[in-house]
Amino acid sequence: MLAQYQQAITQHRQRVFSFAHYSLRAKEDAEDITQEVFIKLWQHWQKIDHSKLGAWLMRVAHNAVIDHVRKQKNVASQTDDYAEPEEQAAEALTEQQVDDGKFKEVLMASIKLLDDPFRSIIIMRDIQGMSYGDIQHTLDMSESQVKVYLHRGRRKLRENPVLRKLFDTMTGRDAGQKKSSAQVKADVVELGKRK
Amino acid sequence: MNSNNETQCYFVQLQIDNYLDGDLTATQQESFISHVQQCSECASEFRYAKTIQDGLVDMPLIDCADSVVESLLTTVQSQPQEQPDRQKAGSSGLADFWQWLLNAPLLVRYGVPAMAVAALAIGLLPSSPVAPEQAQPPLLANSPAILNATPVEYSPEEVVQALQDLNLAIQYLNQVSERTENMIGGRFLMAPLQENLNASFERIRERDANPLNNDPI
Numbered sequence: 164m165l166a167q168y169q170q171a172i173t174q175h176r177q178r179v180f181s182f183a184h185y186s187l188r189a190k191e192d193a194e195d196i197t198q199e200v201f202i203k204l205w206q207h208w209q210k211i212d213h214s215k216l217g218a219w220l221m222r223v224a225h226n227a228v229i230d231h232v233r234k235q236k237n238v239a240s241q242t243d244d245y246a247e248p249e250e251q252a253a254e255a256l257t258e259q260q261v262d263d264g265k266f267k268e269v270l271m272a273s274i275k276l277l278d279d280p281f282r283s284i285i286i287m288r289d290i291q292g293m294s295y296g297d298i299q300h301t302l303d304m305s306e307s308q309v310k311v312y313l314h315r316g317r318r319k320l321r322e323n324p325v326l327r328k329l330f331d332t333m334t335g336r337d338a339g340q341k342k343s344s345a346q347v348k349a350d351v352v353e354l355g356k357r358k
Numbered sequence: 359m360n361s362n363n364e365t366q367c368y369f370v371q372l373q374i375d376n377y378l379d380g381d382l383t384a385t386q387q388e389s390f391i392s393h394v395q396q397c398s399e400c401a402s403e404f405r406y407a408k409t410i411q412d413g414l415v416d417m418p419l420i421d422c423a424d425s426v427v428e429s430l431l432t433t434v435q436s437q438p439q440e441q442p443d444r445q446k447a448g449s450s451g452l453a454d455f456w457q458w459l460l461n462a463p464l465l466v467r468y469g470v471p472a473m474a475v476a477a478l479a480i481g482l483l484p485s486s487p488v489a490p491e492q493a494q495p496p497l498l499a500n501s502p503a504i505l506n507a508t509p510v511e512y513s514p515e516e517v518v519q520a521l522q523d524l525n526l527a528i529q530y531l532n533q534v535s536e537r538t539e540n541m542i543g544g545r546f547l548m549a550p551l552q553e554n555l556n557a558s559f560e561r562i563r564e565r566d567a568n569p570l571n572n573d574p575i
Contacts, residue, residue, distance in 0.1 A: 168434070172427055180422040194426045198433070205434040209441060270413045289414035314375045321407060330406050 168208065172201055175217060178291060179224045185286045186228045188275045196227045218300040221293075225283055225301060232279070266329055273323040280304075281316030288313055366393060370400050374407045 179200050183193035200223045204211075211219050274282055280302060287293040287301065288309075295306045302309070320326070370393045376382050377390050394400050512520075 165435075169431070172430070176427065177419050177421045181419045184420050185417070194422055197422050197426060198430050201430050202434060202437060205437055206440055208439055266409070267413050267417070270410060271417070285414065289411065290417045291419065292415075317375055317407070317410070320410060326410070327406070330409060334402070334405070 164208070168205060171204065171216060175220050176201070178217070179220055181291060182221065182224050182283075182286055183228055185271065185274060185290055186282060187231060188271060192231060196224060196231060199227050200224045215300060218297055221287070221297075221301040222303075225279075228283070229279055266326075266333065269326055269329050270320075273320055273326050276323065277316060277319055280312050281319055284309060284312045285316045285320065289317075363397075367397060367400050370394065370397070371403050374404055377404075378407060378411050 176197065180193055180197045183196035184190065187193055187196070200220055203223050204220060274285060277285065283302065284298060287298050288295075293301075295309050298304075298309050299306050304312075370390060373382060373386065373390055377387065382390060394404050
């Protein structure tokens with residue numbers, strides 16, 4: 164049984180750790196969550212349906228992340244009752260990262276700022292490439308609910324002012340360097356080809 | 359004209375995610391692309407969404423350090439495991455049996471419970487007349503009076519007579535039960551019904567007798 168358990172860890176550790184890491188953006192916390200998830204797997208090994216092991220592990224990871232975020236929010240509210248954590252993070256991004264032009268880092272930070280289930284669904288679907296069916300089983304939602312949350316989550320992500328500003332800076336729109344219609348047309352055609 | 363364009367832009371921008379997921383039909387896709395090629399605002403919005411989408415898709419799956427797994431394995435071996443819930447499994451088996459019984463043909467549906475009742479009745483009756491002391495309660499069975507007593511034997515005539523008496527008693531009980539049912543029905547159902555009907559007829563008769571009651575005003 165220990166061998167099977169080890170095999171399950173090998174098979175799913177990357178997905179569980181990635182999910183926790185992209186949700187929390189803290190390596191140590193993600194490691195703690197991973198350990199917590201696999202300890203629960205050991206404890207419930209004889210009770211769970213092994214044909215749905217992946218969904219079960221992701222559900223446990225999702226719950227553990229939610230608990231962790233809740234605890235973090237409580238600590239944050241105790242340290243500063245006046246500033247919203249989202250505002251603090253956005254300000255920090257503005258000062259440190261936008262100038263560096265690290266779009267992906269800002270994107271990761273923006274994902275962390277999303278509320279659940281938007282954050283979890285974006286990580287599961289767009290980063291981890293999970294199917295709608297797997298997400299549906301993990302989060303106990305219908306497929307249409309998953310799609311609605313995914314689209315709303317993406318829209319919320321695009322509405323992040325820091326990310327928008329960085330994109331505008333990257334594409335020259337912020338500096339008043341608007342592209343010509345021919346350039347835009349060429350870009351769209353190119354994007355269509357890449358798709 | 360402007361508001362028409364704005365509406366079009368609004369709908370096109372709503373479709374960006376569907377386009378990126380490949381959920382648009384060929385016609386919708388064609389109209390989406392032709393609008394985006396002409397409208398710089400929508401093209402910019404589309405590029406922004408596409409850049410974010412590409413950024414997300416390109417993010418790698420990250421693995422935890424092996425030391426995490428090693429420490430996990432040492433921790434886990436001292437952890438107890440929860441056993442499967444036997445009671446739940448049993449109740450699930452019973453539920454499955456009931457489901458099967460409800461879906462079975464009529465003969466099986468009533469036959470199986472009847473056989474179960476019969477088996478139970480046979481099990482409760484003394485199994486053999488040869489050893490009646492086995493059916494006695496243990497305290498009585500151990501008493502010397504019982505141990506010294508000889509088993510009573512009945513002749514076939516006596517058995518036939520006893521059966522006839524039993525049938526007579528059952529017949530009598532059936533008659534009593536029937537009479538009781540009739541009496542209860544008559545007292546609690548028929549009598550109140552009759553009273554109500556009589557009262558209704560009485561009211562109608564009184565109304566017909568008094569011409570003022572028939573005045574439509």
